[in-house]
Amino acid sequence: MAVRKKGNSGGLGGEMPSEECADRVTPQGSLYRELPHIINTDGQYLFCRYWSPKTKPRALVMIMHGAGEHSGRYNELAELIMNESIFVFAHDHVGHGQSEGNRMVISNFQVYIRDCLQHIDHMKEKYPGLNIFLIGHSMGGAIAILTANERPNDFAGVMLIAPLITLQPETSTPTKVFLARLLNYVLPNIGLGSIDPNFISRSEEEVKNYINDPLNYHGSVKVSFAVQLLNTVARIEEILPKITWPFLLLHGEADKLCDINGSYHMYDTAPSKDRTLKVYTSAYHVLHKELPQVTSEVFTEIQKWIVKRL
Numbered sequence: 001m002a003v004r005k006k007g008n009s010g011g012l013g014g015e016m017p018s019e020e021c022a023d024r025v026t027p028q029g030s031l032y033r034e035l036p037h038i039i040n041t042d043g044q045y046l047f048c049r050y051w052s053p054k055t056k057p058r059a060l061v062m063i064m065h066g067a068g069e070h071s072g073r074y075n076e077l078a079e080l081i082m083n084e085s086i087f088v089f090a091h092d093h094v095g096h097g098q099s100e101g102n103r104m105v106i107s108n109f110q111v112y113i114r115d116c117l118q119h120i121d122h123m124k125e126k127y128p129g130l131n132i133f134l135i136g137h138s139m140g141g142a143i144a145i146l147t148a149n150e151r152p153n154d155f156a157g158v159m160l161i162a163p164l165i166t167l168q169p170e171t172s173t174p175t176k177v178f179l180a181r182l183l184n185y186v187l188p189n190i191g192l193g194s195i196d197p198n199f200i201s202r203s204e205e206e207v208k209n210y211i212n213d214p215l216n217y218h219g220s221v222k223v224s225f226a227v228q229l230l231n232t233v234a235r236i237e238e239i240l241p242k243i244t245w246p247f248l249l250l251h252g253e254a255d256k257l258c259d260i261n262g263s264y265h266m267y268d269t270a271p272s273k274d275r276t277l278k279v280y281t282s283a284y285h286v287l288h289k290e291l292p293q294v295t296s297e298v299f300t301e302i303q304k305w306i307v308k309r310l
């Protein structure tokens with residue numbers, strides 16, 4: 001009987017699959033062994049995406065998606081960056097898209113950061129010596145901030161698209177925050193309400209795409225998940241005064257999902273010398289899927305910001 005290695009070396013390692021991982025399937029039923037994936041330190045399979053330039057890459061960019069969505073929603077942005085001879089990579093966070101894990105449930109927000117660092121380390125091994133940039137959107141922006149904070153000298157720049165930095169005042173009064181934390185002990189899985197698709201974008205087409213995308217999660221934000229987000233916002237508040245790495249903040253003025261005051265606060269508080277904040281008048285949350293005018297400006301802004309720092 002052939003001895004087979006236990007699967008925990010990451011699907012990119014090329015080791016022989018062991019029985020259980022040979023038939024491991026995504027939540028949608030596809031075989032992981034036929035898909036790019038990594039295996040995180042909890043043994044969960046994470047679906048990966050790679051946008052590899054035809055020419056030798058001159059930098060790496062990791063994209064971190066937001067809550068309830070997945071990495072496939074960054075195809076256009078990733079291809080634009082790839083066409084600058086930059087290797088772009090991403091994975092679906094635990095509990096999202098084609099990765100394993102209960103939908104939009106996380107034991108501890110740090111798992112997202114840990115998994116991103118694992119993927120980053122793997123890519124640094126494959127492409128040593130290249131500058132690495134991070135792009136994070138919404139909850140993915142919080143992940144990017146905390147990932148860069150763990151390795152303050154490792155990243156050439158961090159681009160944040162409507163990042164989750166502070167709480168919407170109306171949705172999180174101290175009473176509501178206290179009640180959420182209390183509720184988490186007794187009923188962690190009850191829902192607080194789902195993301196309103198109409199807050200995603202002013203583009204009706206993009207709202208429809210978001211609603212009809214089966215890889216998105218439209219269920220309610222569970223109390224346990226909300227508490228992880230509350231803890232994350234508190235962590236970010238603490239580290240803002242210590243941020244020295246270059247960052248680009250992009251935020252919609254009419255964002256109803258992540259308060260633009262979080263971006264203003266980061267811009268005013270972080271001592272980084274190289275920092276930029278661009279506000280998009282009347283724009284909603286998902287700037288990379290907003291009205292065409294806004295989205296093309298956002299794409300150009302990101303492309304220019306990276307190229308200038310290669």
Ligand SMILES: O=C1CC[C@@H](CCC(=O)N2CCC(COc3ccc(F)cc3Cl)CC2)N1
Nearest residue numbers: 066067068069138139164226229230257286
């Ligand atoms: O393309 C896309 C599709 C989806 C969107 C990304 C969404 C995303 O990541 N958000 C927006 C919602 C936000 C809710 O936050 C909370 C909720 C309850 C609570 F008690 C405390 C917090 Cl902080 C977290 C961050 N982008």
